[in-house]
Amino acid sequence: MNKTGRYIAYYRVSTARQGRSGLGLEGQRSAVLGFLNGGSWTLIEEFTEVESGTRSDRTQLAAALAACRLHKATLVIAKLDRLARNVAFVSALMEAGVDFIAVDFPQANRLTIHILAAVAEHEAKAISDRTKSALAAAKARGTVLGGFRGRAGTPGDLERARASRTASADQYAADLAGTIATLQAGGITSLWGIAKALNAKRITTPRGSGWSASQVQRVLKRLSYNQGA
Known part of the structure; x- marks a missing residue:
């Protein structure tokens, strides 16, 4: 299927030596360009992260996601497997609100990221269940729940x-x-x-x-x- 639209590429190499030599980087770039080849597409920018696998402050990922939002572009990465195991990457991608595509797993989407973050979501669900129980108890006591339905917003509502x-x-x-x-x-x-x-x-x-x-x-x-x- 021909690829269309705008894309921002994000590459990752683990060490400064790999970044200088291009080891791993050229393979990722070749995979991305080969995947996009044949369609009416625009590769707007390319971002390369040179980092240790233990680091979480991915400045180039943040820049790539910002560029995706600005250009309404799709983030394209060469390999999902290594990145998907990094909690910082998964969290950033989920919170960024951008679409992405992985060359080695083109069927993956934001739903896949949700699955990869299933453990965190399970914990969040437990918190949500407790919150719903508390809200149900408050409603039973006659407390008005919800947004501004049928009422003017309070100063707290407006401030939020x-x-x-x-x-x-x-x-x-x-x-x-x-x-x-x-x-x-x-x-x-x-x-x-x-x-x-x-x-x-x-x-x-x-x-x-x-x-x-x-x-x-x-x-x-x-x-x-x-x-x-």
Whole structure:
């Protein structure tokens, strides 16, 4: 079946020596390109993680997932087996909300990741069951449950909604930070210039529209505020 759409590639080598020599890396890249070959696809970026298998702070994985969200792209990896055994990778992929495909296991999907994380989910279910029991007891006592159905939001409800919106905006700004920094380093420093470059890269605003200078300014202010916090 021909592959279509946008892709972000993520490769992993275990040691700095492998990273310098290309050992393992070229094989992964060849597998990815061979898998995509024959379709109408765009490989937007490639990220390579050079790390020990015991490390969990995968900066390049975070960058790859951010790029997937910005470009509405699919993450493609060469081998799922090694990565799937890493809890940090599984957790990051589940929380990122991006689609992925593994060359060595193309049938795998986000459902597979859920299965791989079955033990953690079992524990979460136990917590959920206890929470449901507590809510059922509260409802039996006459406590009103649910969201804003049939009532105005309380100050606490509204504050949580604002916090959720703020967190979402902060995440999107953080995803954009690297791209904007690269543009600025390349001499594109004006608000309109950055907006034009983001539009050229087909990166949309959180709402899916094109960028304007004022929208870029808001993102820069948010990044400046968060970095100074």
